[in-house]
Amino acid sequence: MTQALALGIDIGGTNTAFGVVNRRGEIVTKGSMPTRGHETPHHYIAALQQALQPIIEQAGRDNFVGAGIGAPNGNFYSGDIVFAPNLPWEGVIPMAKMVSDALHMKAVLTNDANAAAVGEMTYGAxxxxxxxxxxxxxxxxxxxxxxxxxxxxxxxxxxxxxxxxxxxxxxxxxxxxxxxxxxxxxxxxxxxxxxxxxxxxxxxxxxxxxxxxxxxxxxxxxxxxxxxxxxxxxxxxxxxxxxxxxxxxxxxxxxxxxxxxxxxxxxxxxxxxxxxxxxxxxxxxxxxxxxxxxxxxxxxxxxxxxxxxxxxx
CATH class of the missing domain: 3.30.420.40 (ATPase, nucleotide binding domain)
Known part of the structure; x- marks a missing residue:
């Protein structure tokens, strides 16, 4: 039986947490990887893709409605991370597009506090x-x-x-x-x-x-x-x-x-x-x-x- 699933990616200054979530707010599977240690955003995306590919395939790619990304200084309109002081890369990073291209699914990005607000409205208090x-x-x-x-x-x-x-x-x-x-x-x-x-x-x-x-x-x-x-x-x-x-x-x-x-x-x-x-x-x-x-x-x-x-x- 198929079910609608969403991929959640939280990019922190030290670690990136990710998980597959169903409509009831239940995490089907989750994992994490270091945010640091990747020379460029492209190297980071390659490592993220490698970490996510198995859990996407296991859950069934066709079940995913898309990916949501929470990140410091994330801009919802542009999908960019803009001059985030706590991340290892400088400047403007088109993170939503990079994730979308790597995972072949829609990706939406906003800052981490806004993501928490949407989560609270969808699943919480x-x-x-x-x-x-x-x-x-x-x-x-x-x-x-x-x-x-x-x-x-x-x-x-x-x-x-x-x-x-x-x-x-x-x-x-x-x-x-x-x-x-x-x-x-x-x-x-x-x-x-x-x-x-x-x-x-x-x-x-x-x-x-x-x-x-x-x-x-x-x-x-x-x-x-x-x-x-x-x-x-x-x-x-x-x-x-x-x-x-x-x-x-x-x-x-x-x-x-x-x-x-x-x-x-x-x-x-x-x-x-x-x-x-x-x-x-x-x-x-x-x-x-x-x-x-x-x-x-x-x-x-x-x-x-x-x-x-x-x-x-």
């Missing part, structure tokens, strides 16, 4: 929602804005960069070159940065002090869960900056919900409670108590593949 914001709290802060059931891409394909809204004027230096971007505060990297700055400036008794360079978003969460007052303050501070900024985002799109995904989001209500409190305190009255804050319903390990595959349907 945003199923049935027409207006929501997806926020990914990983190494950086990514986002996808959905309005009237459609992703907002803007005229050039790069809309929805919440991570690079200025959250603190003249604040921390960001990798993008600007100062005070939200992701320098509200991301796994951002909360660790806050921890180191405060530890250097204060003498709080905290189990984090002995961890040095081993401090991570997860270790901060574990310490906060154990009642460490310093770690709880880090959650509150991070939640305040994120909540205040989300109040501004709500004023622009009036979403039904904001959905959180990624490592830092796994802190759950320990982070979302202060986010909710500070967002509500800064919302216009017309938006108060209308916006749900929800954790992603997609499994961490497979979310990137599911999100990418959803682009193909």
């Amino acid at each position: 945003a199923k049935g929602l027409k207006d929501f914001i997806l926020v990914t709290l990983g190494t950086g802060l990514g986002s996808g804005f959905v309005a009237n059931g459609e992703l907002i891409y803007g005229h050039d394909g790069f809309a929805g960069e919440l991570g690079h809204v200025i959250a603190v004027r003249n604040g921390r230096k960001c990798g993008c070159g600007r100062m005070g971007c939200l992701e320098t505060y509200a991301s796994a990297t951002g909360i660790v940065r806050t921890a180191h700055l405060l530890l250097a400036d204060r003498d709080d008794a905290t189990i984090l002090r002995g961890q040095g360079d081993e401090i991570s978003a997860r270790s901060i969460y574990i310490a906060a869960k154990a009642g460490d007052h310093f770690a709880l303050e880090l959650m509150e501070y991070t939640g305040r900056i994120l909540g205040q900024t989300l109040a501004d985002a709500v004023a622009i799109t009036s979403p039904e919900a904001i959905i959180f995904f990624g490592g830092l989001a796994n802190a759950g209500e320990m982070l979302l409670d202060p986010v909710r409190a500070h967002m509500e305190a800064n919302l216009l009255n017309i938006y108060k108590n209308k916006v749900a804050l929800i954790q992603s319903a997609l499994p961490d390990a497979d979310a990137a593949i599911l999100g990418a595959s959803a682009l193909a349907w």
Whole structure:
């Protein structure tokens, strides 16, 4: 018996994950390969084709509706990856066309956060929602804005960069070159940065002090869960900056919900409670108590593949 299948490809800075997904959001088979170690994008595509060919043939080539690709700085309109700082190749890479030509199937590409939003809408917590914001709290802060059931891409394909809204004027230096971007505060990297700055400036008794360079978003969460007052303050501070900024985002799109995904989001209500409190305190009255804050319903390990595959349907 044949079934419609989609191929999901998530191109990360270190590894590329891929999988075959059916309409119910079940991953039939999956795998991965290094993104790095390939001299040019053409060498990468050749290695990707070699890795994917067996699982495509095993699943039945005629069953595939196409391939969806999530990638940093991926442009939905052009299918190009444009000056992605975390990838090993420079410039503009026509990735969707290269994948399509190599695999002989339709290929659609967008940035990784937008792919996550489509995945959430197709398989996850945003199923049935027409207006929501997806926020990914990983190494950086990514986002996808959905309005009237459609992703907002803007005229050039790069809309929805919440991570690079200025959250603190003249604040921390960001990798993008600007100062005070939200992701320098509200991301796994951002909360660790806050921890180191405060530890250097204060003498709080905290189990984090002995961890040095081993401090991570997860270790901060574990310490906060154990009642460490310093770690709880880090959650509150991070939640305040994120909540205040989300109040501004709500004023622009009036979403039904904001959905959180990624490592830092796994802190759950320990982070979302202060986010909710500070967002509500800064919302216009017309938006108060209308916006749900929800954790992603997609499994961490497979979310990137599911999100990418959803682009193909």
